[in-house]
Amino acid sequence: MIVIIDYGAGNLRSVANALTRLGCQPKVTSRPRDLLNARAVILPGVGAAAETMKNLKTLGMVTPICQFIGDGRPFLGVCIGLQILFAGTEEGGWHECLGVIPGQVRKLPAGLKIPHMGWNQVKQIGSHPIFDGIPDEANFYFVHSYYVEPDDKSLAAGETEYGIRLCSVIARGNVIATQFHPEKSGELGLRMYGNFIKLAMERS
Amino acid sequence: MLTKRIIPCLDVKNGRVVKGKSFVELRDAGDPVELASFYYKEGADELVFLDITATPEERDTMVDIIERISKEVFIPLTVGGGLRSISDIRRILMAGADKVSINTAAVLKPPLIREGADKFGSQCIVVSIDAKRVESSKEPRWEVYSYSGQRPTAIDALVWARQVVALGAGELLLTSIDADGHRAGYDIELTRAVSEAVTVPVIASGGAGTLEDLYQALVSGKADAVLAASIFHYGTYSIAETKRYLAQKGIPIRL
Numbered sequence: 001m002i003v004i005i006d007y008g009a010g011n012l013r014s015v016a017n018a019l020t021r022l023g024c025q026p027k028v029t030s031r032p033r034d035l036l037n038a039r040a041v042i043l044p045g046v047g048a049a050a051e052t053m054k055n056l057k058t059l060g061m062v063t064p065i066c067q068f069i070g071d072g073r074p075f076l077g078v079c080i081g082l083q084i085l086f087a088g089t090e091e092g093g094w095h096e097c098l099g100v101i102p103g104q105v106r107k108l109p110a111g112l113k114i115p116h117m118g119w120n121q122v123k124q125i126g127s128h129p130i131f132d133g134i135p136d137e138a139n140f141y142f143v144h145s146y147y148v149e150p151d152d153k154s155l156a157a158g159e160t161e162y163g164i165r166l167c168s169v170i171a172r173g174n175v176i177a178t179q180f181h182p183e184k185s186g187e188l189g190l191r192m193y194g195n196f197i198k199l200a201m202e203r204s
Numbered sequence: 205m206l207t208k209r210i211i212p213c214l215d216v217k218n219g220r221v222v223k224g225k226s227f228v229e230l231r232d233a234g235d236p237v238e239l240a241s242f243y244y245k246e247g248a249d250e251l252v253f254l255d256i257t258a259t260p261e262e263r264d265t266m267v268d269i270i271e272r273i274s275k276e277v278f279i280p281l282t283v284g285g286g287l288r289s290i291s292d293i294r295r296i297l298m299a300g301a302d303k304v305s306i307n308t309a310a311v312l313k314p315p316l317i318r319e320g321a322d323k324f325g326s327q328c329i330v331v332s333i334d335a336k337r338v339e340s341s342k343e344p345r346w347e348v349y350s351y352s353g354q355r356p357t358a359i360d361a362l363v364w365a366r367q368v369v370a371l372g373a374g375e376l377l378l379t380s381i382d383a384d385g386h387r388a389g390y391d392i393e394l395t396r397a398v399s400e401a402v403t404v405p406v407i408a409s410g411g412a413g414t415l416e417d418l419y420q421a422l423v424s425g426k427a428d429a430v431l432a433a434s435i436f437h438y439g440t441y442s443i444a445e446t447k448r449y450l451a452q453k454g455i456p457i458r459l
Contacts, residue, residue, distance in 0.1 A: 013300045017275050046302075047325030112206075113405050113428060115327050115374055119207045119249055119458040139207060139458040141280060143327045143374075161205060184280050184302065186244070 002197065003038035005065070006030045007055040011183070015044040015078065018183040018193050032064040040200035041068055044183075045080025049105065049146070050095040052080050062098065069100050069175055074200035077177030082170060083148055085177055091146050101170065103150035112163045117143045120168075122158040122180070128171050130157065130195045138188050140180035142168075147179065174203065207456045208422050209249035209429035210446055211407060212436045214239060216285075217256045219265040221437075237272045243436070244277040246443040249458060251277065252305065252377070252431060255285030256352075267299045274300025284332055284377070293320055297328065305377050307332040308350040311357055314371055321372025330407075331373040335361035335394060336381040346380075346394050353381045361394070362401050369402045376406045377431065383411030387434065390417055395425030407431050415441060415449045422455055 002019060004012050006028050019026040019042075026042070027034060035041060043065070045052055056062050069075050077085055084097040089105035097105070108114050119139040124131050147166040150156065158169030160179070168179040176196060182189035215222050220234040240251055251273075255266045263286060270283060283296045284305030293304050310317055310331050320329045334353045335346040346361035365376060378398050380391035390411045399406040408427035412418055418430045435441050441449075451457040 011297075011302060013298060014274060014278075014302065017300065018278060020275070021278075046327055110403075114403055115405070116206065117327065117375060117405050118209050118428065120205070142206075143280075145326075183278060186278055189278060 001038055002026045002040045002042065002200070003034055004028045004042045004044060005056075005061060007052060007059060007061065011046050011181070012044045014181075014183040015042060018190055019197075021190060022194050022197065024197060030059050030061075032060050035061075035064045035068050038068070038073070040074040040076065040197070041065070042076045042078065042196075043081035043084075044078045045084075046143070047080060049080055049083050049089045049091050049097060050093075052084055053095060053097055056084075066098060066100060072174045074196070074203050075175050075177075076196050077170075077175070078183070079144060079179060079181060082177035082179055083144075083146060085170070085175070086148055086150075089146060100175065101148075101150055101155065101172065102152065103148060105146050105148050107146055108144075108166075109163050115143050115145045116162045119185075120160050120162060120180075122160055122168050125157055125159060128157040128169075128176075129199055130169070130171065130176050130192060132195050132198075133191050134188050134195075140168075140178070140182065140185040140189060142180045144179060205456045207249075207458045208427075208450070209407075210247075210418070210443060210450075210457075211250045211252055211429055211431040212243045212248050212443065213252045213254060213409070213431050213433045215254045215256050215433065216266060216269065218262055219269060222256070236269050237276075240273045240277050240281075243443060244279055247447060247459070248279060248443050249429070250280040250282065252282045252284065254305075255283065257286065267295060270296060270299040270301050282330055282377075284330070289316070290319055290323060293324065297324060303328040303330050303375070305330040305332045307334065308352075310368060311348065311350040311359070314367070317368055317371040317373055321374070326372045326374035326404075329373050330375045330377050331368040332377040332379065333361060333364060333368075333398070334379045334381055337391070337394070344393055344397070346397075349381055353379075353384075362397055365398045365402050369404050373404060375404050376402065377409060378406055378427075379409040380411060384409070386411055387413030388417075389413060390421040390425060390427075390430070392420055392425045395421055395427050399426040399428070405429065415446055418446065419450060419453055419455065422450070
């Protein structure tokens with residue numbers, strides 16, 4: 001069973017639709033105990049990181065998510081679901097996040113339009129199986145005003161140019177997370193979800 | 205490099221797309237689900253739906269349509285038309301829309317922009333601005349109109365654009381009332397003025413007749429995206445052909 005975490009905001013409908021299209025029957029839930037039997041967990045997201053953290057705390061989801069990841073089980077974060085994996089974010093002042101990945105979330109530099117909104121290329125670093133069947137420099141749909149800066153640069157599996165060269169895909173063992181929205185990135189985005197499901201099934 | 209977006213707009217009335225009768229590739233050119241799916245497969249970067257339905261009962265139809273479209277179309281969907289409150293916005297987002305476009309409600313009740321951005325994030329609050337050139341003015345000036353371009357508001361378009369962004373709008377959908385429907389090109393001066401006045405992306409709308417018009421809106425108008433309806437609905441140009449044309453002229457485009 002693949003679980004999509006529902007924390008009140010987010011665009012989980014789109015994520016659920018993408019998985020359904022791939023033949024899965026995802027469980028959309030806000031109950032921490034549903035993570036116990038999950039084969040994989042997806043944390044989707046749009047909106048503000050601080051608000052997301054607040055909602056996850058209220059639901060009692062913080063510890064279960066960290067534990068799920070700590071157990072080495074397959075986890076996919078999308079957009080805010082990527083950002084809150086980090087130690088903290090400077091969005092709306094300084095806010096502590098899950099701290100699963102050492103590093104910070106920073107505001108995109110001024111000068112270009114913010115949010116970074118639209119289709120942009122993802123340069124693949126190395127050859128991670130999440131990119132199976134996806135050409136290098138393929139376009140994915142982004143919408144964000146903050147970006148992640150991992151302390152360990154080698155965790156970046158994908159990078160994207162927007163004024164700066166930003167980390168758009170994180171891969172560390174069982175944890176994969178994207179700054180863009182695969183569920184809004186057409187057929188290649190669906191393929192990425194398919195790759196994640198395949199990885200999750202192999203792992204569990 | 206961030207690509208420029210090509211966005212077909214579908215006007216929906218009572219559950220049917222209005223315009224677009226000459227679409228030969230489709231069994232039913234009036235079915236929004238089928239048309240959305242068609243544009244998705246052709247390579248549209250996003251889709252905008254404008255609900256021009258009059259009554260609240262008929263709005264349930266729009267919710268149902270978005271639910272169906274979001275199951276087969278995996279690009280961003282923006283829905284506008286008649287959204288007046290946070291609960292209206294929530295309902296259409298929960299149905300599968302990614303962004304909402306608000307126009308008259310924003311003019312009547314600007315705090316709705318802030319409230320929507322706080323609740324759902326700026327990225328999903330698009331403020332739609334219908335602007336008309338003030339003929340009597342020596343300097344170029346544009347006035348904002350509400351109620352589908354019917355009612356003058358005495359608000360200056362550039363002042364309004366800055367204000368809605370300050371309130372939390374994540375994107376502007378800018379329509380020139382003068383150019384709309386004439387297929388003689390976008391109002392480039394308006395588009396550039398607004399695009400330079402704000403830090404968020406601007407979608408140019410109203411007046412697309414040729415592919416050169418789209419090019420000009422992106423280059424001279426400095427728009428981040430171009431929206432068009434009739435040139436796509438009537439099959440004057442396909443999405444694929446539009447994107448090839450712009451790419452050949454050096455515009456960054458997702459092909």
